[in-house]
Amino acid sequence: MSLEVGLLSLESLLLIFTIILLFYSIKEGKQRDKLIMEVGKATRVLTRQEYFLSIIDSMMDAKEEIVGCITGRPPTGDDRKMTRDIVDKIERMTKKGVRIKYLMPKFPDRLHLGFEYMKAGADVRYSSCLMVHNIRFIIIDDGIVVMGIPESTGEREATKKGYRIPSEGLAMVLKNYFNTCEKQTSFKDYLQEVIDQTGATLEHIAREYQIDVKELKRVAG
Numbered sequence: 001m002s003l004e005v006g007l008l009s010l011e012s013l014l015l016i017f018t019i020i021l022l023f024y025s026i027k028e029g030k031q032r033d034k035l036i037m038e039v040g041k042a043t044r045v046l047t048r049q050e051y052f053l054s055i056i057d058s059m060m061d062a063k064e065e066i067v068g069c070i071t072g073r074p075p076t077g078d079d080r081k082m083t084r085d086i087v088d089k090i091e092r093m094t095k096k097g098v099r100i101k102y103l104m105p106k107f108p109d110r111l112h113l114g115f116e117y118m119k120a121g122a123d124v125r126y127s128s129c130l131m132v133h134n135i136r137f138i139i140i141d142d143g144i145v146v147m148g149i150p151e152s153t154g155e156r157e158a159t160k161k162g163y164r165i166p167s168e169g170l171a172m173v174l175k176n177y178f179n180t181c182e183k184q185t186s187f188k189d190y191l192q193e194v195i196d197q198t199g200a201t202l203e204h205i206a207r208e209y210q211i212d213v214k215e216l217k218r219v220a221g
Contacts, residue, residue: 051162052082068138072104094121112209126190129181
């Protein structure tokens with residue numbers, strides 16, 4: 001009888017220890033998953049910053065022309081500083097005589113960045129062609145390409161990282177796609193298109209997309 005009680009007590013203790021170990025294992029797993037997520041977030045920020053830095057460094061090497069097909073998403077968080085740096089480089093390079101052209105998808109919220117780039121001296125255009133929704137790149141003097149890679153599939157997804165590729169052949173192919181992209185619309189014409197489609201006033205658009213209303217009225221003519 002005492003042996004049975006002893007074995008039962010031992011089994012109970014083992015069960016308790018098993019439950020405790022299982023509890024700590026689950027807790028450790030959650031902490032590990034949380035750590036992996038935090039590392040993943042830090043990695044995404046780093047690679048996205050590297051992408052922007054690659055663009056800025058490449059722009060400074062330009063002698064004649066910069067051509068870019070970009071998402072044009074309104075900057076948020078740390079991206080605001082990077083965007084200001086790019087705007088500054090556009091202004092500096094255009095004053096040196098470098099031609100700068102950008103193509104963005106036709107989404108009304110892209111008016112914000114398009115306006116900033118245009119004000120700095122770039123020729124900004126909008127299109128709904130397939131290429132502008134699927135490829136992100138800039139071409140420097142027909143010889144250097146910086147390709148952007150989205151974080152996940154989708155035309156509205158942010159660019160996660162980029163690759164700097166010295167290739168005249170790739171630059172030629174992408175520039176040909178850029179030039180043949182259908183129905184390219186100037187900033188002014190796309191602004192009017194948004195007004196016609198939505199019925200919004202210039203004041204509403206300026207407030208909605210954080211654009212200086214006086215400057216917007218001047219551009220609208």
